[in-house]
Amino acid sequence: MASKKHARADSQTHSDYVEVENMLKKPSTKRAKQIDADTPYANLCERLNQTRSRDVKPRNVLHWVRSKDIRQEDNKGLHAASQKAKEGKGSLITMYLWSPNDLVFHGTSPARSDFILDNLRILKSQLEDKNIPLAIVTSEKRGSKTQRVMDFAKEHDISHIYANMEYEIDELRRDISIAKSVQEEKDMAFDVLHDQTVVVPGTLTTRSGGPLKVFTPYQRSWLSETKSEFSLLDSVPPPDGNDTCARKDLAKLFDTQIPNLPETKQFDSEEERARIRKLWPAGNEAGMRRLADFLHNKVADYAAHRSEPAGDPSSRLSAYFSAGIVSVREVLQQTKKANGGKHFDAGDAGIIAWVREIVFREFYRQVTVTTPHTAMNLPQNLKFDNVEWEDDVEGWQKWCEGKTGVPFIDAGMRQINTEAYMHNRLRMNTASYLRANLLIDYRKGERYFAEHLIDWDLSNNTQGWEPSYTVFNPVVQAEKCDKHGDYIRQWVPELRGLKGKEIFAPHDRLSKEEFEKLGYPYPHVNYAETAQRAKQRYKRNLAEADP
Numbered sequence: 307m308a309s310k311k312h313a314r315a316d317s318q319t320h321s322d323y324v325e326v327e328n329m330l331k332k333p334s335t336k337r338a339k340q341i342d343a344d345t346p347y348a349n350l351c352e353r354l355n356q357t358r359s360r361d362v363k364p365r366n367v368l369h370w371v372r373s374k375d376i377r378q379e380d381n382k383g384l385h386a387a388s389q390k391a392k393e394g395k396g397s398l399i400t401m402y403l404w405s406p407n408d409l410v411f412h413g414t415s416p417a418r419s420d421f422i423l424d425n426l427r428i429l430k431s432q433l434e435d436k437n438i439p440l441a442i443v444t445s446e447k448r449g450s451k452t453q454r455v456m457d458f459a460k461e462h463d464i465s466h467i468y469a470n471m472e473y474e475i476d477e478l479r480r481d482i483s484i485a486k487s488v489q490e491e492k493d494m495a496f497d498v499l500h501d502q503t504v505v506v507p508g509t510l511t512t513r514s515g516g517p518l519k520v521f522t523p524y525q526r527s528w529l530s531e532t533k534s535e536f537s538l539l540d541s542v543p544p545p546d547g548n549d550t551c552a553r554k555d556l557a558k559l560f561d562t563q564i565p566n567l568p569e570t571k572q573f574d575s576e577e578e579r580a581r582i583r584k585l586w587p588a589g590n591e592a593g594m595r596r597l598a599d600f601l602h603n604k605v606a607d608y609a610a611h612r613s614e615p616a617g618d619p620s621s622r623l624s625a626y627f628s629a630g631i632v633s634v635r636e637v638l639q640q641t642k643k644a645n646g647g648k649h650f651d652a653g654d655a656g657i658i659a660w661v662r663e664i665v666f667r668e669f670y671r672q673v674t675v676t677t678p679h680t681a682m683n684l685p686q687n688l689k690f691d692n693v694e695w696e697d698d699v700e701g702w703q704k705w706c707e708g709k710t711g712v713p714f715i716d717a718g719m720r721q722i723n724t725e726a727y728m729h730n731r732l733r734m735n736t737a738s739y740l741r742a743n744l745l746i747d748y749r750k751g752e753r754y755f756a757e758h759l760i761d762w763d764l765s766n767n768t769q770g771w772e773p774s775y776t777v778f779n780p781v782v783q784a785e786k787c788d789k790h791g792d793y794i795r796q797w798v799p800e801l802r803g804l805k806g807k808e809i810f811a812p813h814d815r816l817s818k819e820e821f822e823k824l825g826y827p828y829p830h831v832n833y834a835e836t837a838q839r840a841k842q843r844y845k846r847n848l849a850e851a852d853p
């Protein structure tokens with residue numbers, strides 16, 4: 307078992323199921339459209355135009371580290387803060403706002419929570435070597451963040467606050483609130499920089515000026531933009547150090563400790579934590595080593611084999627991207643080198659295919675910024691909010707535990723429960739199975755992924771879970787992507803003894819007697835019937851939808 311959280315999933319009761327439901331509050335579709343028409347992102351940008359340009363003499367300068375930029379290498383906000391600090395006589399201070407209730411609210415997994423803390427430990431030690439403190443400011447209540455940050459800034463005579471942009475609606479609203487408070491101060495400035503992507507979300511537009519909303523034209527435009535604007539891949543150096551006297555002046559800040567995991571985010575045991583840590587070692591160095599290994603040993607086969615989970619064909623860099631342990635610019639610089647200096651529209655087929663996935667990541671941030679309701683438990687296609695979902699508690703429990711009786715689905719769910727990670731092809735299949743074959747509200751699955759993945763990322767997860775009419779046949783998918791059944795064999799030990807095509811659908815392809823000997827669950831539902839039911843339900847409910 308990966309975590310206490312998962313142990314809880316084993317004994318999921320109806321009240322747990324309802325608890326998930328309560329977490330999924332959402333606005334009406336009418337309200338969603340209003341938010342899309344007047345986005346918090348646009349509102350924040352407008353305010354920042356005023357707070358960033360204020361003529362304030364630098365004193366102490368703050369970089370506010372967020373859960374998506376925990377590194378000193380090529381960190382735009384940290385670099386800007388370091389440059390500003392050099393203009394004055396004050397020090398560079400860094401700070402992380404620790405909000406345990408946010409972890410609970412967002413359902414952040416123990417694996418991701420622990421990964422964040424471990425990376426903060428590394429960053430704190432690297433910065434301390436340069437006499438830069440990393441202070442931990444705790445906000446016990448979700449609503450007290452602005453107050454805590456402003457109190458900290460005043461207490462430490464901060465003239466400038468820098469941070470990197472987070473594009474989710476709650477985070478944008480938090481920054482709007484900070485910007486308002488900074489505006490009320492006479493001698494403070496606030497700036498938030500774009501660091502998560504190469505191309506700033508929202509800037510790739512159609513001829514008429516609207517944001518590109520379809521991936522293929524977005525990718526075309528991204529490739530052309532990054533080809534003509536070389537500087538987009540430029541990186542910035544790590545921060546310069548403070549004078550040694552900062553050690554004494556800011557002693558209290560150097561003393562703050564990285565917090566422990568909250569009770570609900572702890573692992574079952576220290577061994578369990580060590581096992582997950584070994585799979586996902588913390589730190590920029592570990593991430594960049596992983597990249598080098600991928601570029602050297604795997605990327606050449608990526609185009610041909612990326613959908614075959616048995617060979618573990620992908621980079622497994624998602625955890626490092628989602629917590630900002632590696633910079634996407636530095637990753638792409640190394641990738642370009644591996645491509646013999648060619649841009650990402652030519653050269654090695656594996657590299658072209660891999661960078662396409664990075665572009666997906668950028669595209670999904672553009673969607674979050676321009677369609678903010680997608681970060682509010684609502685589908686991008688609002689009509690899908692009208693679907694009448696089934697209340698299949700048993701199906702839900704079986705899905706969570708990897709006991710649906712469909713080998714490919716069960717293998718995927720057992721992988722996520724064990725590794726805090728699932729291969730992309732399985733994410734697609736398990737999501738389709740939940741929202742179509744089980745007809746369970748896809749938002750419950752989205753939340754389950756957040757509660758278990760180490761790489762949880764709101765934009766990638768919500769877009770990955772976006773409902774549609776597509777229903778994957780998990781037997782056909784397995785026969786195509788797991789030809790020899792090795793992935794299934796790895797994760798479903800009950801089926802390890804099966805050698806032929808029986809492994810993909812043991813219930814249908816073995817005799818009753820042979821099947822029962824396996825000790826493997828009966829299929830919870832019939833694939834063909836439920837796929838048909840889902841399509842009809844979607845069609846009827848979408849036709850009746852109001853928006």
Ligand SMILES: Cc1cc2nc3c(=O)[nH]c(=O)nc-3n(C[C@H](O)[C@H](O)[C@H](O)COP(=O)(O)OP(=O)(O)OC[C@H]3O[C@@H](n4cnc5c(N)ncnc54)[C@H](O)[C@@H]3O)c2cc1C
Nearest residue numbers: 620621622623624663667730733734761762763766767770
């Ligand atoms: C239902 C569903 C939920 C998902 N939830 C998440 C999530 O919470 N966090 C997350 O990072 N990804 C998510 N993805 C996208 C994708 O599955 C993972 O990024 C990928 O499997 C991570 O493995 P990797 O790092 O080896 O990827 P690689 O294949 O090596 O790709 C390199 C990087 O590109 C990005 N990327 C790859 N595939 C996608 C994609 N389909 N969409 C957007 N970006 C992509 C990731 O940052 C990834 O690390 C989800 C996909 C689906 C279908």
